[in-house]
Amino acid sequence: MDILNLCSRVPFPPKDGGTIGVWTLIENLEKIGDKITVFALNTNKHYIDVENVKDQLPENVELIAWAINTDLKWNLALKNLLFSKLPYNSERFFNAEYNHRLKELLKKKHFDIVQIESPNMGFYIPTIRKYSKAKIVARTANVENEIWQRVANAEKNTIKRIYYKILAKRMRQHEISVLQNSDAFLSVTPKDLSYFLEKLEGKKHIASAVIPTGVNAETIVNSIEEKELADFFFIGALDWIPNQEGVIWFLDNVWKEFAEKNPKKYFHIAGRYAPKSFVSLLEKYKNVVYHGEIPDANTFMRQYPVMIVPLLSGSGMRVKIIEAMANGALVISTSIGAEGIGAKNNENIFLADSGEEFIDIMTKLSENKELIHKIRTEALELVKSDFSNEQIAYKLHNFFENLINK
Known part of the structure; x- marks a missing residue:
């Protein structure tokens, strides 16, 4: 099967939840025998020198990138607000030259499937329809409009709150439009799938x-080792607003009080692209260690025993929770942070939605080692049964085949 994957950023090397989600599917479909061409926008924010990584790619994966500047520009944002009905954060990803090169690629090569990373790459659907007979599959990593609606609800600045609500409404319309114009779509969680199916009801089957x-499989630990549950950690992309807000909320509402009572415990924070203002803010908190971008996430997660996921907004699934569980870590998360994973409170994860609940769980961790071992073991079993990339790739391959043969 020949697959063209249109990405809003270069997915290799995979270093965060977004690129990991894209690349693991590509990598494992290639292992099955599919041939994949990746045509990605190479944004200045996440720029990758593609020539330097091509020798690391699997045999049947071709990576093509087109440089584009997607920096937020206030004059263009204002123009978009006044004269467009499209969400500005997606509109930035349309590029005329990329569109032209996509046309040439589609004329030159045959593809069975064109998978687009929705909603940012949805602007290229008309070109795909015109120059290819391939089935178009939109992959939704989350419900983007829900994220912006939650950000709006949490925003105290009135002007920003109004803008975020407008953005959420436009994004909702754009997301549904992209799906309506596709032949199929993929969601990463049952909750997201149900949301989109409900919005599409009566519009298109x-x-x-x-x-x-x-x-x-090779990244999953074989068994759970006993650990002294001393330190806590957070890992995630720190240019993402929900991650920034969640970490600061945790520091203010949980860590301040907890660290005062537990001066020998530390909170380790790792992630890419943290703004200087965010890093400076971390310095005022006791026993907080900022690691910045780390060379290997698996090594980091095995070094510290307890993962904190303090998300107050967001959608989709947190890949880092699955990775932490695969590495044998204990996870304490808000309900929103754990959405889409199917984990159960007090069985394979701890859930906390208030500062008091976080503190209570963190304080009691050292008091019941048997329960902790059980939860970590059950979490590992959840990963092995539901989140094996090899099994997921076969499911996707079969889905593509059925779509083609319709």
Whole structure:
């Protein structure tokens, strides 16, 4: 099967939840025998020198990139607000030259499937329809409009709150439009799938499937080792607003009080692209260690025993929770942070939605080692049964085959 994957950023090397979600599917479909061409926008924010990584790619994966500047520009944002009905954060990803090169690629090569990373790459659907007979499959990593609606609800600045609400409304319309114009779509969680199917009801019958982000077998620990539950950690992309807000909320509402009572415990924070203002803010908190971008996430997660996921907004699934569980870590998360994973409170994860609940769980961790071992073991079993990349890739391959043969 020949697959063209249109990405809003270069997915290799995979270093965060977004690129991991895209790349693991590509990598494991290639292992099955599919041939994949990746045509990605190479944004200045996440720029990759593609020539330097091509020798690391699997044999049947071709990576093509087109440089584009997607920096937020206030004059263009204002123009968009006044004269467009499209969400500005997606509109930035349309590029005329990329569109032209896509046309040439489609004329030159045959593809069975064109998978687009929705909603940012949805602007290229008309070109795909015109120059290819391939089935178009939109992959939704989350419900983007829900994220912006939650950000709006939490925003105290009135002007920003109004703008975020407008953005959420436009994004909702754009997301549904992209799906309506596709032949099928993929969601990473059952919750996201149900949301989109409900919005599409009566508009168009469209094939769909839940294709979560998983982990490769070689990264999963064989068994749970006993650990002294001393330190806590957070890992995630720190240019993402929900991650920034969640970490600061945790520091203010949980860590301040907890660290005063537990001066020998530390909170380790790792992630890429943290703004200088965010890093400076971390310095005022006791026993907080900022690591910045780390060379290997798996090594980091095995070094510290307890993962904190303090998300107050967001959608989709947190890939890092699955990775942490695969590495044997204990996870304490808000309900929103754990959405889409199917984890159960007090069985394979701890859930906390208030500062008091976080503190209570963190304080009691050292008091019941048997329960902790059980939860970590059950979490590992959840990963092995539901989040094996090899099994997920076969499911997606079969979904593509059925779509082609319709």
